Amino acid sequence: MYYVKAPAKINLTLDVLHKRNDGFHEVEMIMTTVDLADRIGLEVREDGKIELLSLDRFVPNDARNLAYQAAKLLKDTYRVTEGVTITLEKNIPVAAGLAGGSSDAAATLRGLNHVWKLGLSLDTLAELGAKIGSDVSFCVYGGTALATGRGEKIEELPSPPACWVILAKPTIGVSTADVYGALDIEKADHPNTKLMIQAIRENDFDLMCETVGNSLESVTLRLYPEVAHIKEQMMKFGADTVLMSGSGPTVFGLVQHESRVNRIYNGLRGFCDEVYAIRLLGDRETLA
Ligand SMILES: C[C@](O)(CO)[C@H](O)COP(=O)(O)OP(=O)(O)OC[C@H]1O[C@@H](n2ccc(N)nc2=O)[C@H](O)[C@@H]1O
Ligand SMILES: Nc1ncnc2c1ncn2[C@@H]1O[C@H](COP(=O)(O)OP(=O)(O)OP(=O)(O)O)[C@@H](O)[C@H]1O
Known part of the structure; x- marks a missing residue:
């Protein structure tokens, strides 16, 4: 095999x-x-x-x-x-x-x-x-x-600044087609891609955290309020930044200091079944 x-x-x-x-x-x-x-x-x-x-x-x-x-x-x-x-x-x-x-x-x-x-x-x-x-x-x-x-x-x-990633997935599945279908592009958030590239190239964790953004997030938050709740909680427990991934519903938090990871993980586990504390992989070599 x-x-x-x-x-x-x-x-x-x-x-x-x-x-x-x-x-x-x-x-x-x-x-x-x-x-x-x-x-x-x-x-x-x-x-x-x-x-x-x-x-x-x-x-x-x-x-x-x-x-x-x-x-x-x-x-x-x-x-x-x-x-x-x-x-x-x-x-x-x-x-x-x-x-x-x-x-x-x-x-x-x-x-x-x-x-x-x-x-x-x-x-x-x-x-x-x-x-x-x-x-x-x-x-x-x-x-x-x-x-x-x-x-x-x-x-x-290049690889983004090294950090921990907390993933939390509410017990709902989201259809990508439905989320794109309900999107109003004029009203959506539009992240600054160039600035994110700069943050990655300069290995600037704080700038990376300030620049995360997702045009689809507000659509999924409106359709599924539990996603907004997870975002708020993850921020409250001490993540450096929090965003929904793709069309959702998984929310990720980026965390620089290992000492905070357990607190956030345990806090979320109190009300969310699927929580992961992992690392960014970042570069292509790790796939070989
Ligand atoms: C939300 C993301 O996961 C972000 O990484 C992707 O944009 C979606 O990628 P994916 O799941 O591989 O999507 P696909 O299987 O290609 O498309 C599913 C459906 O999402 C919508 N879709 C997807 C990608 C795109 N650029 N525009 C779209 O409108 C279309 O309605 C499409 O029928
Ligand atoms: N190998 C597979 N793993 C998971 N789902 C699959 C697979 N093949 C087909 N599917 C179907 O695709 C649907 C979407 O699953 P998937 O986990 O890829 O979504 P996703 O994480 O939202 O992906 P994306 O971020 O690309 O939109 C599922 O409902 C499932 O029925």
């Missing part, structure tokens, strides 16, 4: 610029990977079939699964005769704004490129991944990046 790691992402910024003619939105986002990952096992089969095994009851184990779709796309595009059994160990919360499914698809592309000996570049895998979902291209590279277009155009950035 060949194992690949599929880490979650958070959006340090997510600016929605305008709606396009194809129904998608033009975005500018700064994404970074965090140390919470699914694990994907790949076993080559000679009968040419693709099979997916998942123990998580919230995740489909058929052609609806993004990891399955990744395998099928790669097999069809490059006329691969071999098949694969994909074992999915899910640790990233589902429908959470953490790109769990997209990261599984990306890791499957990377892993199959290896076990099927295709010799494709990451750029080629990222281009292919964009056909599965807007977040897949970023997940193929991992690390930290500016993502533009509908999210599929990736420019690598």
